[in-house]
Amino acid sequence: MSLRSPLAALGLCAAGAAVAVLATAQTAAAGEFAHNGYTGRVTAKSGLLLRDRPTRSSRIVGAAAYGSIVHIFCRTGGDRVHGNDHWYLLTDGTWAWASAYYIDNIGAVPRWC
CATH class of the missing domain: 2.30.30.40 (SH3 Domains)
Structure with missing residues (x-):
């Protein structure tokens, strides 16, 4: 499967979205850790x-x-x-x-x- 195929592009988009969600969650967790309320x-x-x-x-x-x-x-x-x-x-x-x-x-x- 080449990177030009729709399935490959969909896979890259899904992987990118997963990384973005993980980074957002880690940033939020670091903020909670740093502030402790x-x-x-x-x-x-x-x-x-x-x-x-x-x-x-x-x-x-x-x-x-x-x-x-x-x-x-x-x-x-x-x-x-x-x-x-x-x-x-x-x-x-x-x-x-x-x-x-x-x-x-x-x-x-x-x-x-």
Whole structure:
């Protein structure tokens, strides 16, 4: 059977559709895994610095604007910020750490990492 036959073309279309459905399902699953349903609102008036580790001295890798909603993967202990030593691992675009002091939880408190 050549690739020009209707059956071969139908087979290629079906295979392509199956790959597209699988890729969509994997993307959705990765999104659920990354977000875990934990969210919060940024309360830092000047914006929240995002870091590569849960420390105040680690490299800044981004920022989140005041009032923005962030997706939280989990929480861990780190440097104290105004007496709060919890840090959240955020999954918005890039994985980065932010002090929990500047994030108000929306719903459940994130699980421990």
